[in-house]
Amino acid sequence: MTIRLRDPSKYFATPPVNMIYALAEALKALLSEGLERRFRRHHILAEAFRDAMDSLGTKIVADRKCAADTVTAIHYPENIEDGAFRSQMKKRGIVVASTLGPLKGKGFRVGHMGNVSQNDVMSTIGAIEATLKDMGYHFTCGAGLAAAEEKILSL
Numbered sequence: 001m002t003i004r005l006r007d008p009s010k011y012f013a014t015p016p017v018n019m020i021y022a023l024a025e026a027l028k029a030l031l032s033e034g035l036e037r038r039f040r041r042h043h044i045l046a047e048a049f050r051d052a053m054d055s056l057g058t059k060i061v062a063d064r065k066c067a068a069d070t071v072t073a074i075h076y077p078e079n080i081e082d083g084a085f086r087s088q089m090k091k092r093g094i095v096v097a098s099t100l101g102p103l104k105g106k107g108f109r110v111g112h113m114g115n116v117s118q119n120d121v122m123s124t125i126g127a128i129e130a131t132l133k134d135m136g137y138h139f140t141c142g143a144g145l146a147a148a149e150e151k152i153l154s155l
Contacts, residue, residue: 029115041155042069045112045121048151052125052144056132061099061107073099075107077137082108085131092127118152 030038046069053060053074061073076085082098082105089096089108099107112121125144133141 039069042113042116044151044155045116045118046070046072048118048148049110049112049121049125051151052128052148055143055147056129056139061103070113071109071111073103073107073109075103077132080132080135080137082106085135088131088134089127092130094124094127096124096128118155121152122148 033041046067049072050060050064050067053072058077059075060067061075062068076082086096086098086108097109097111098104099109110124122145125148129139129141129144132139
């Protein structure tokens with residue numbers, strides 16, 4: 001692969017060649033899957049995740065009518081502490097992000113785009129269920145996984 005800058009005199013340092021190769025690989029993966037299929041997968045995984053969170057009785061931050069297919073933010077149920085929740089999730093092999101700004105510490109965020117698969121989403125939901133259960137939150141075990149599975153079957 002040959003990469004040439006239009007005017008190298010305007011760039012005073014070595015370009016990040018590794019980033020250029022990474023971009024090329026990412027574009028190959030994206031084009032191999034196809035944009036429409038990729039957008040559809042992102043949408044279905046996002047909807048599956050949100051359906052799971054609804055089934056657990058948690059409250060999603062964004063209105064469903066305008067929720068993005070990229071990430072979902074969820075309010076913590078009462079008596080669930082941010083640091084403890086995220087720490088337990090990490091012990092289960094799943095990293096979730098805290099909410100930001102005025103919502104910091106009041107919820108968590110889960111991304112579901114890029115190379116995220118249905119297995120990633122189901123594993124995350126399973127870990128959320130196990131963590132919430134261990135922290136004393138009451139819900140029907142498996143409800144989130146069942147709700148997500150219904151949606152994911154359309155992939």
